[in-house]
Amino acid sequence: MRDVAFIGYLMVLLGLGFRRPFLFVLAYVYIDIVAPQRLTYYMLNSVPISLVAVGLTFGGWLLADDKRGTRVAPRQMMLVALLGYCFATTLGADFPADALEKWGWVWKALAFAAFLPFTLRTRLRIEALLLFMVVSASSIIIVGALKTLASGGGYGELNLMVSNNSGLYEGSTISTVAIAIVPIVAWFIRHGTIFRPDRKVAIFCLALIFACLLIPIGTSTRTGLLCIGLLALLMLRDARRKFLYLGMLATIGLVAVPFLPSAFTQRMHTIGTYQADTSASTRLAVWQWTWDYAKTHPLGGGFDAYRGNHIRYDTVAITGAGAATTVTNSLQVDAARAYHSAYFEMLGEQGYPGAALWLLINVAGLARMEVLRRRYAHATPDQAWVAPLAAALQNGHIVYLLGAAFIAIAFQPFVYMLIGAQIGLDTYLARRRAGESFRPMRRARAAAALPA
Numbered sequence: 001m002r003d004v005a006f007i008g009y010l011m012v013l014l015g016l017g018f019r020r021p022f023l024f025v026l027a028y029v030y031i032d033i034v035a036p037q038r039l040t041y042y043m044l045n046s047v048p049i050s051l052v053a054v055g056l057t058f059g060g061w062l063l064a065d066d067k068r069g070t071r072v073a074p075r076q077m078m079l080v081a082l083l084g085y086c087f088a089t090t091l092g093a094d095f096p097a098d099a100l101e102k103w104g105w106v107w108k109a110l111a112f113a114a115f116l117p118f119t120l121r122t123r124l125r126i127e128a129l130l131l132f133m134v135v136s137a138s139s140i141i142i143v144g145a146l147k148t149l150a151s152g153g154g155y156g157e158l159n160l161m162v163s164n165n166s167g168l169y170e171g172s173t174i175s176t177v178a179i180a181i182v183p184i185v186a187w188f189i190r191h192g193t194i195f196r197p198d199r200k201v202a203i204f205c206l207a208l209i210f211a212c213l214l215i216p217i218g219t220s221t222r223t224g225l226l227c228i229g230l231l232a233l234l235m236l237r238d239a240r241r242k243f244l245y246l247g248m249l250a251t252i253g254l255v256a257v258p259f260l261p262s263a264f265t266q267r268m269h270t271i272g273t274y275q276a277d278t279s280a281s282t283r284l285a286v287w288q289w290t291w292d293y294a295k296t297h298p299l300g301g302g303f304d305a306y307r308g309n310h311i312r313y314d315t316v317a318i319t320g321a322g323a324a325t326t327v328t329n330s331l332q333v334d335a336a337r338a339y340h341s342a343y344f345e346m347l348g349e350q351g352y353p354g355a356a357l358w359l360l361i362n363v364a365g366l367a368r369m370e371v372l373r374r375r376y377a378h379a380t381p382d383q384a385w386v387a388p389l390a391a392a393l394q395n396g397h398i399v400y401l402l403g404a405a406f407i408a409i410a411f412q413p414f415v416y417m418l419i420g421a422q423i424g425l426d427t428y429l430a431r432r433r434a435g436e437s438f439r440p441m442r443r444a445r446a447a448a449a450l451p452a
Contacts, residue, residue, distance in 0.1 A: 109412075281332065
């Protein structure tokens with residue numbers, strides 16, 4: 001029955017896309033985030049639905065969408081350049097078979113992000129994209145939050161609908177994404193138009209924000225806790241009453257601590273004792289290996305180049321106290337350990353050029369959202385939604401960049417959709433400004449053409 005439900009929903013969504021081609025874009029967003037082919041038993045597993053959605057999305061835009069005033073943003077060209085560079089490193093990868101497998105989904109994420117802004121021609125489309133991104137991710141987040149409330153969760157123990165620990169179903173990744181979408185969910189409370197802001201919308205959005213905050217607790221991920229702290233600081237910038245906001249944060253923190261599960265608090269205590277933690281020690285060793293590898297392979301080793309690493313590191317465990325303190329050193333040897341960082345992932349796989357281009361794409365996004373936030377800070381009522389949305393997209397992006405320091409999510413498709421939404425918002429507003437500046441010229445010419 002579950003297979004029938006997924007197939008029925010997709011068929012309806014794709015069917016409506018033949019009347020409104022933009023719905024093909026939303027269908028691809030749903031497929032890429034939720035991955036229903038991984039949730040079904042047999043029906044969708046044999047059909048390349050992601051590739052089908054890509055074809056329908058591009059075909060619908062090419063045949064039926066309005067293309068007047070289409071703009072190509074610099075970051076779109078950067079994404080295409082990164083796509084081409086990744087293709088070149090895949091051809092000369094250290095591990096060709098593994099690199100080709102990763103290339104099979106990376107190229108779609110980069111190509112879709114570069115193409116997406118062409119379809120975002122109206123505010124309604126931008127909002128629909130963000131709404132589908134949030135709702136699709138929330139289908140995973142709500143399940144995780146309910147299981148956290150029921151069992152308390154635990155590191156590696158919270159089952160998010162599938163047992164496959166990859167994509168958004170991986171604990172640290174979904175924790176980062178859950179916190180990153182909180183500013184966007186908050187934006188819908190006041191500025192949404194698809195679902196007009198009212199009490200029901202506010203209640204649902206606040207409940208979803210609560211669910212997002214539960215995900216790092218349920219997964220017991222240290223990355224999620226850091227993302228929550230960073231988001232709290234970022235939201236201080238736009239708080240009208242900053243001292244009241246800080247007081248509320250402190251109160252909420254003190255009230256929440258007694259209710260936190262022991263698995264979460266024990267996991268968080270390891271932040272200060274990283275030398276005794278195998279996971280943290282492994283990351284430091286892999287990062288050192290990657291740094292040395294890039295010196296001899298400045299152009300990168302292609303996707304999954306980490307499979308060639310061999311690392312040795314020491315763990316330090318301190319037990320007892322005072323005169324009874326015992327320090328135990330243990331030598332660990334490992335191989336083919338993943339990067340555990342998007343920054344080192346880019347450095348090892350794409351070398352200095354790829355890492356620099358990836359950083360430029362991300363930093364340029366933050367800069368453009370800051371420009372829009374300031375430009376429309378005191379806009380007219382019909383544009384009052386712009387600055388808060390730019391701030392929400394910027395804050396979500398910053399949270400991602402922090403989480404990416406500890407997870408290898410340099411090519412996470414959800415983030416590239418966020419980047420595509422940023423570019424779409426930027427180009428949409430640029431078209432509007434160009435149209436508004438052109439109208440007075442047309443009116444002056446029309447007035448001059450009238451008889452005296």
